[in-house]
Amino acid sequence: xxxxxxxxxxxxxxxxxxVFGYDxxxxxxxxxxxxxxxxxxxxxxxxxxxxxxxxxxEAAQRILKDKTxxxxxxxxxxxxxxxLSRDPRGRVLSVAxxxxxxxAKYQLMVGQMANELRWFHWKLLPPLGFDHEHIAQVAxxxxxxxxQYQPIGFELLNAQFTMSELQALHECILGESLDRRxxxxxxxASGLLRSTGERREGLKSRPAELFxxxx
Amino acid sequence: xxxxxxxxxxxxxxxxxxVFGYDxxxxxxxxxxxxxxxxxxxxxxxxxxxxxxxxxxEAAQRILKDKTxxxxxxxxxxxxxxxLSRDPRGRVLSVAxxxxxxxAKYQLMVGQMANELRWFHWKLLPPLGFDHEHIAQVAxxxxxxxxQYQPIGFELLNAQFTMSELQALHECILGESLDRRxxxxxxxASGLLRSTGERREGLKSRPAELFxxxx
DNA sequence: AATATTTTGCGTATTTATTACACGAAGTTA
DNA sequence: TAACTTCGTGTAATAAATACGCAAAATATT
Numbered sequence: 001x002x003x004x005x006x007x008x009x010x011x012x013x014x015x016x017x018x019v020f021g022y023d024x025x026x027x028x029x030x031x032x033x034x035x036x037x038x039x040x041x042x043x044x045x046x047x048x049x050x051x052x053x054x055x056x057x058e059a060a061q062r063i064l065k066d067k068t069x070x071x072x073x074x075x076x077x078x079x080x081x082x083x084l085s086r087d088p089r090g091r092v093l094s095v096a097x098x099x100x101x102x103x104a105k106y107q108l109m110v111g112q113m114a115n116e117l118r119w120f121h122w123k124l125l126p127p128l129g130f131d132h133e134h135i136a137q138v139a140x141x142x143x144x145x146x147x148q149y150q151p152i153g154f155e156l157l158n159a160q161f162t163m164s165e166l167q168a169l170h171e172c173i174l175g176e177s178l179d180r181r182x183x184x185x186x187x188x189a190s191g192l193l194r195s196t197g198e199r200r201e202g203l204k205s206r207p208a209e210l211f212x213x214x215x
Numbered sequence: 216x217x218x219x220x221x222x223x224x225x226x227x228x229x230x231x232x233x234v235f236g237y238d239x240x241x242x243x244x245x246x247x248x249x250x251x252x253x254x255x256x257x258x259x260x261x262x263x264x265x266x267x268x269x270x271x272x273e274a275a276q277r278i279l280k281d282k283t284x285x286x287x288x289x290x291x292x293x294x295x296x297x298x299l300s301r302d303p304r305g306r307v308l309s310v311a312x313x314x315x316x317x318x319a320k321y322q323l324m325v326g327q328m329a330n331e332l333r334w335f336h337w338k339l340l341p342p343l344g345f346d347h348e349h350i351a352q353v354a355x356x357x358x359x360x361x362x363q364y365q366p367i368g369f370e371l372l373n374a375q376f377t378m379s380e381l382q383a384l385h386e387c388i389l390g391e392s393l394d395r396r397x398x399x400x401x402x403x404a405s406g407l408l409r410s411t412g413e414r415r416e417g418l419k420s421r422p423a424e425l426f427x428x429x430x
Numbered sequence: 431a432a433t434a435t436t437t438t439g440c441g442t443a444t445t446t447a448t449t450a451c452a453c454g455a456a457g458t459t460a
Numbered sequence: 461t462a463a464c465t466t467c468g469t470g471t472a473a474t475a476a477a478t479a480c481g482c483a484a485a486a487t488a489t490t
Contacts, residue, residue, distance in 0.1 A: 084270060204486080
């Protein structure tokens with residue numbers, strides 16, 4: 001019965017990850033400068049081959065840990081890319097995932113297969129190897145579409161955050177500025193936030209109330 | 216350089232299709248009764264192995280033509296399923312697509328690998344082989360979510376259709392009844408429809424205006 | 431110590447979108 | 461010709477989204 005699977009040659013399958021990070025100022029994507037061919041010394045999304053004994057998500061977590069040091073992060077499947085010539089080595093499919101992380105929480109560790117690892121402003125990416133520019137674009141579009149009707153992005157902030165911080169993140173993803181009062185109303189109406197009762201002090205003006213995500 | 220691709224064993228990759236059909240009364244999914252193992256004599260979604268020289272969409276079109284006789288239909292990628300034990304033959308991934316078709320436009324042709332081909336009411340599916348019940352559920356959810364903000368479903372109707380026909384389709388997908396006047400307003404406001412000026416006559420009451428999709 | 435500066439917290443009026451709802455008209459069937 | 465079915469349409473009520481300004485709490489400046 002196994003034989004049927006051998007009738008045709010199989011494609012290779014990779015997992016590629018679009019990791020979004022937000023440092024309080026701007027949204028970035030984590031890119032890796034490849035050491036080896038193909039696309040040696042070029043920037044690409046972190047990715048790697050799927051192993052037979054692991055699920056997509058396990059593979060994505062393993063790959064990200066090995067190549068970037070980032071562990072245990074929230075991942076969602078984006079799309080599967082299967083163009084015939086996306087990889088010069090042969091037919092390689094990519095099941096793409098995207099993730100949102102708070103860069104302050106992780107120490108980047110450059111893996112063995114990479115020259116360098118760097119955050120790039122999400123709208124100002126360098127030329128990328130494979131079809132990774134296309135993948136990154138699809139991920140950007142997905143993120144912008146999703147935030148319209150879900151206040152996502154908690155993973156990008158600290159556990160406790162001020163309303164202004166959350167608003168700045170939304171403005172960054174949407175690319176437009178929002179009204180502070182209406183934003184506050186909308187967030188509270190979503191029922192996904194609650195006040196912690198604490199305040200963030202020590203900044204250069206009135207201390208702001210801290211909120212947290214309701215799980 | 217090719218060698219790197221051989222370092223690991225590769226999974227098999229299949230394309231599975233959730234084909235929705237609408238006959239004017241109810242929404243259905245097209246299922247295939249398998250002739251061969253695994254899951255011989257059980258119902259499954261039509262699917263097949265991806266070949267190295269074809270894109271996902273080409274594969275889906277080929278598979279559907281071979282197994283069901285349906286050609287040249289509108290397809291959209293749904294999700295990629297990669298559970299470790301979804302296929303008893305080994306590690307098999309499935310890139311799932313879904314399609315909307317008007318059954319009246321096609322003559323079903325049972326392919327060589329199938330005992331039978333049949334439309335099932337989309338909410339009353341028989342037990343399915345592999346993880347196809349799960350795939351069908353994901354497709355149903357996607358369809359219901361999508362119709363909320365896009366008047367999709369033109370592929371399910373004839374080129375010209377009455378507002379009542381379109382409304383019946385929406386009600387069927389949403390599982391609730393809608394107000395006729397509000398529905399009319401909403402559809403016209405979407406800008407995706409226009410009146411043809413013609414009417415559908417010969418039915419048992421007042422003739423209805425015919426509309427068409429604006430491409 | 432007083433003053434200027436920054437950022438916070440909050441409420442109401444306006445506009446826009448969504449929902450609820452009924453009746454006469456145009457055909458067909460009995 | 462009377463009864464039946466489905467079609468086409470408008471307005472009022474409600475809910476949701478938007479626009480908008482000012483006093484309070486802290487820090488920084490003189």
